[in-house]
Amino acid sequence: MSVERTSEHEVVVRRMFDAPARLVFEAWTTPELFRQWWLPQSMAAQLRSLEMDARTGGSYRLDFGDGMAFYGTYQEVTPHTRIVWTNEEDGESGSVTTVILREQDGVTHLVLTEVFPSRAALEQGDGALDALHETFAQLDDLLAQLPA
Numbered sequence: 001m002s003v004e005r006t007s008e009h010e011v012v013v014r015r016m017f018d019a020p021a022r023l024v025f026e027a028w029t030t031p032e033l034f035r036q037w038w039l040p041q042s043m044a045a046q047l048r049s050l051e052m053d054a055r056t057g058g059s060y061r062l063d064f065g066d067g068m069a070f071y072g073t074y075q076e077v078t079p080h081t082r083i084v085w086t087n088e089e090d091g092e093s094g095s096v097t098t099v100i101l102r103e104q105d106g107v108t109h110l111v112l113t114e115v116f117p118s119r120a121a122l123e124q125g126d127g128a129l130d131a132l133h134e135t136f137a138q139l140d141d142l143l144a145q146l147p148a
Contacts, residue, residue: 001136003129008119011129013112015136019143021103024110025080027139027146028099029054037138038062040131060085093121106148 001015017024027033031052039047049063054077061071072086072094081101087094093116100111114129116122 001133003132005122009116009122011114011116011122013110013114013129013132015110015112015132017108017110017136017140017143018106019108019146020106020148021080021101021108023143023146023148024101024108024139025083027142028083029077033142033146037142038135040134041138042134043131054083090121090124093117093124095121 001013004012004014006012027037029052031050034052035047035050039045045064045068047062048065049061051059051061053059054074056074056077058074058077059072060074061069063069070087070089072088074083074085075096076082076084080103083099084096086096095114095116098113098115100113102109102111112132
């Protein structure tokens with residue numbers, strides 16, 4: 001996995017998954033699958049509820065209780081290739097996340113771009129990127145269990 005700050009407002013993460021793009025896309029957009037890999041197991045937090053309507057114009061909400069939640073809207077959902085959503089829990093400091101999937105020989109190349117409204121917002125929000133190593137390893141494990 002590589003993580004690169006491409007500007008004062010943008011971070012780009014690149015990662016390969018040994019699975020078809022169709023399965024990687026389903027893991028990002030199917031609540032039952034997403035719930036299995038997204039939250040790092042090493043964290044003490046527990047995902048209490050998950051609402052996900054992964055279609056253009058749909059919304060999502062991940063609720064951890066005690067007032068902690070992540071939520072936003074899907075700006076674009078193109079099956080097996082692209083997902084774009086807003087992160088609205090931080091108000092005006094919220095970012096827009098884009099996931100692009102490209103498959104080659106059964107391997108999916110993922111590019112995740114997170115664009116923040118300011119440098120300060122990026123610095124406040126890029127701590128979540130540290131968890132991606134663990135969550136993507138969990139996604140690897142899930143993908144290995146799914147029928148190709």
